[in-house]
Amino acid sequence: xxxxxxxxxxxxxxxxxxxxxxxxxxxxxxxxxxxxxxxxxxxxxxxxxxxxxxxxxxxxxxxxxxxxxxxxxxxxxxxxxxxxxxxxxxxxxxxxxxxxxxxx
Amino acid sequence: xxxxxxxxxxxxxxxxxxxxxxxxxxxxxxxxxxxxxxxxxxxxxxxxxxxxxxxxxxxxxxxxxxxxxxxxxxxxxxxxxxxxxxxxxxxxxxxxxxxxxxxxxxxxxxxxxxxxxxxxxxxxxxxxxxxxxxxxxxxxxxxxxxxxxxxxx
Numbered sequence: 001x002x003x004x005x006x007x008x009x010x011x012x013x014x015x016x017x018x019x020x021x022x023x024x025x026x027x028x029x030x031x032x033x034x035x036x037x038x039x040x041x042x043x044x045x046x047x048x049x050x051x052x053x054x055x056x057x058x059x060x061x062x063x064x065x066x067x068x069x070x071x072x073x074x075x076x077x078x079x080x081x082x083x084x085x086x087x088x089x090x091x092x093x094x095x096x097x098x099x100x101x102x103x104x
Numbered sequence: 105x106x107x108x109x110x111x112x113x114x115x116x117x118x119x120x121x122x123x124x125x126x127x128x129x130x131x132x133x134x135x136x137x138x139x140x141x142x143x144x145x146x147x148x149x150x151x152x153x154x155x156x157x158x159x160x161x162x163x164x165x166x167x168x169x170x171x172x173x174x175x176x177x178x179x180x181x182x183x184x185x186x187x188x189x190x191x192x193x194x195x196x197x198x199x200x201x202x203x204x205x206x207x208x209x210x211x212x213x214x215x216x217x218x219x220x221x222x223x224x225x226x227x228x229x230x231x232x233x234x235x236x237x238x239x240x241x242x243x244x245x246x247x248x249x250x251x252x253x254x255x256x257x
Contacts, residue, residue: 004229006111006202010118013198017122025172029121029134032164036141039157047148055152062160069164073171080175 003044010037024076024086031072035065107147108203114140115202116195123191127172135165 014033021027039061046055080086083094117136124130138161145154224231 002202002205005205006114006199008233009115009198009202013115013118013122021122023127025127025168025175026122026130028168029130032134033118033121033137036137039153040141040144043145043150043153044148047145047150055150058153058156062156066160066163069167073167076171076175086175 004041007037007041007044010034010040022088024079024088027088028069028072028076032065032069035061035068039065107144110140110143110147111202112196112199114144115199116192119191119195119198120188124188128169131165131168131172134168135161138165 011034014030014037017030017033018027021030039058042061043055043058046058076086079091083091085091114137117133117140120133121130121137124133138157142154142157142161145151145157
């Protein structure tokens with residue numbers, strides 16, 4: 001059982017989801033998965049060394065993760081309110097449309 | 105054996121969280137991911153980390169359930185059990201390398217190594233990969249800023 005490969009697989013799934021999903025909430029879930037993969041790797045490193053200090057530093061990783069989640073969620077709410085949808089393709093289309101209207 | 109089962113569950117729930125159409129089911133699968141991660145931490149003796157994972161996970165899930173209901177678009181077609189089964193199968197296949205392969209050389213009981221030694225000898229590959237990711241992101245940001253400046257002129 002190799003936890004490096006496990007966390008790499010998790011990271012791969014997260015990055016694939018980030019690149020392929022068009023729903024903003026799914027993008028948020030992908031970011032959560034990437035953060036979980038990084039944290040998993042860090043915890044397994046410290047537990048393999050038998051040191052508790054790494055777990056204490058883990059609080060920093062979790063708080064950073066929570067802050068990132070809060071910012072992403074705030075952006076998501078703003079974008080959804082502004083454009084009325086949470087689909088990235090539709091948002092990009094609307095943005096391009098409004099830009100071309102502003103130019104004309 | 106328990107570790108392997110939990111790892112398979114972790115990967116399956118991650119796949120389901122990303123690729124299920126209904127938002128509520130995705131969030132439920134994400135809760136499974138958090139729970140399996142916490143169980144992995146407990147099995148490796150990191151109880152403190154597991155408790156934090158639970159606490160942070162519960163907060164994230166509560167917010168995601170609410171925002172998923174409020175902001176998520178309703179799927180036009182019903183989720184098919186075939187797709188769910190296919191996702192579970194993909195999850196099992198993806199978790200096999202973690203169970204059978206190993207490139208760190210040990211499943212990790214090096215209690216006498218210093219932090220620097222352990223970081224480079226056991227996790228050298230991760231460090232290099234993370235450096236590559238950071239480099240790629242930095243180059244991407246630089247390219248986007250350059251294109252923006254070019255477009256502005």
